[in-house]
Amino acid sequence: MDSGIFVDYAMECWSVLREAAPYVLLGFLVAGLLKALLPDAWMTRHLGGRGPLSVIKAALVGVPLPLCSCGVVPAALAMRRQGAGPGATTAFMISTPETGADSLAVTWAMIDPLMTLLRPVAAFVTALSAGLAANLLPERMLRAAPALSGVAVASGCGCGGACSAAVGGHAGAMPVRPSLRARLRGGLGESFGEMLADVGGWLLVGILLAAAISLLLPPDFFSHALGGEFTSMLAMLLVGIPMYVCASSSTPIAASLLLKGLSPGAALVFLLSGPATNATTITVMTRSFGPALTAVYVASIAVCSLGFGLLTNRLYAALGYDIHAVIGVVNETLPAWMETLSALLLLALVLRALVLQRLARAAQCKGALAAPGRLL
Structure with a gap:
């Protein structure tokens, strides 16, 4: 096989990474600030009951909030166990993974405003629709949330750090603020540490696929296929x-699909349904x-994604806005x-976060294995 294709592929990967990196860093900065400034206890205090306001x-x-579809499950379970209503829990589980400060920054960079x-x-709107529908379910059709210890392991998504942090903020007595x-240091440390470790690897996979x-x-693949x-x-x-x-x-993947002729509505369907859920x-x-x-959760995502996809195509057509032309020049907005x-810094931060996460997990496993010996 011609080695030129590998060189071209490496250059394409670097081009996508360069385009996304400044906005990824900005997004994680905003995520860290949100983590530092938004009290953990606020969520469970305001999300109880079945009223529409909690949804x-x-x-x-x-x-x-930058939690993935697996990472949001234990956080939602903690909210549910502390009194959050079924509608509020469902709404949180949809709006959280579908978008976040980091993904919005990347969307601005790689697609369009x-x-x-x-x-x-x-x-x-998808989260609101699902939450209101969930509140209509009779109590006998709802299952009480189990203990959290088994769920984080069962999800198996590799989100251990961020998931644990999200859950830990809701349990036990309220600590002294x-x-x-200290909150800024902790929030930014978690954002560029555990959160980046959980998301960074998948972001790099998305760049490779894109x-x-x-x-x-x-270029005309989707218009024909x-x-x-x-x-x-x-x-x-x-x-x-x-x-x-x-x-x-999902954002660099969607941007690449758009460049191959995918409609903006179909791209939005992928941007909504892909992050919102998965088989696990x-x-x-x-x-x-x-x-x-x-069933309410999955059906709401499917129906609203398709509905917004159709609406998006109509909106782009009405505005005379050619998304395929805009994508080609977005990366010229920064020096x-x-x-x-930014690309070099992002790679260094992702590598650092992944190494620290692996070391922390190894230390936890070593401590768990040594615990029986200490008891003896």
């Missing part, structure tokens, strides 16, 4: 629901919350030196 609050709170606006709006400086799509697929508007959306939905992909890593999450949800709530420096 609205849960959907709004979830939009900027209109998609950046539509993405959180669609996530909020630390100083602003580069492969950009390099290997012909999936010419029908609804057909392309349904295909993205069927791919997105069982697939594990976080909100950040559906399994854990069925066991933890029951089949009725899981080349800033993109290069």
Whole structure:
């Protein structure tokens, strides 16, 4: 095989990474600030009951938070066990993984401002619809949330650090609130530590896939292979629901698909359904919350994603906005030196976070193995 294709692929990967890196760093900075400034106890205090206000609050709170579809499960279970209503829990489980501060920054960089606006709006409406529908379910169809210890392991998504942090903030007595400086240090440390370790690997996988799509697929692939508007959306939905992909890593994939002729509506379907759920999450949800709530969760994502996909195509057509032309020039908005420096910094931070996470898990395993000996 010609070695030139490997060189071209490596250059394409570097190009995608450079384009996304400044906005990924900005997104994790915002995520750290949110973690530092938003009290953990606020969520469970305001999300109880079956009223629509708790659902609205849960959907709004979830939009900027950078938790993946697996990572949000234990956090939602903790909320449910401390009194959050079924509607608020469901809304939080949808709006949180569908979008976040980091993924919105990357969407702005790699797609366009209109998609950046539509993405959180669609996530909020989807979460609100699912939450209101969940509140209509009779209590006998809902399953009480089990203990958290088994669920974090069962999810098996590799989100151990961020999941544990999300759950830990809701359990036990309310601690004394630390100083602003300590909260900022802790929030930014968690954002560029545990959160980046959980998301960074998947983000790099998304960049690798995006580069492969950009390099290997012909420019008119989707206009020929999936010419029908609804057909392309349904295909993205069927791919997105069982697939594990976080909100950040789905964005470069969607941008590459758009460059190959995918409609903006179909891209939005993938951006909503892909991060919102996966096969593992559906399994854990069925066991933890029951089949009725899981059915409302999945059906709401599917229906709202397709509905917003159709609406998005109509909106782009009405505005005369050619998304395929805009994507090709978005990466020119920042100086080349800033993109290069950001890409190198992001790679270094992801590598550091992954190494620290692996060392922490090894230390935990070693401590668990040594515990019986200490007891003796």
